[in-house]
Amino acid sequence: MELLLLTLATIINLFTIQWKLSRRRHKDVIIEISIIVILSSLFGGTLTGMAIATSVSAAWSTYTIIFNPYSKKTA
Numbered sequence: 122m123e124l125l126l127l128t129l130a131t132i133i134n135l136f137t138i139q140w141k142l143s144r145r146r147h148k149d150v151i152i153e154i155s156i157i158v159i160l161s162s163l164f165g166g167t168l169t170g171m172a173i174a175t176s177v178s179a180a181w182s183t184y185t186i187i188f189n190p191y192s193k194k195t196a
Contacts, residue, residue: 127172130179137182149185153178 164170
């Protein structure tokens with residue numbers, strides 16, 4: 122079950138990063154990759170740490186696609 126969830130989070134990350142790159146949302150991509158690298162290093166590069174980092178990055182990817190916090194707001 123854990124492997125299935127980790128696989129799903131990885132697939133979400135790959136597709137959202139590719140989607141954001143095609144729309145020139147480089148700031149989002151940099152943040153998502155930074156989340157993975159920083160959390161992985163904080164957890165010592167363990168499999169559990171990578172699972173947490175990937176899951177958090179997938180959640181952030183989904184959030185930024187839905188709400189797009191970096192878009193220009195029009196009042």
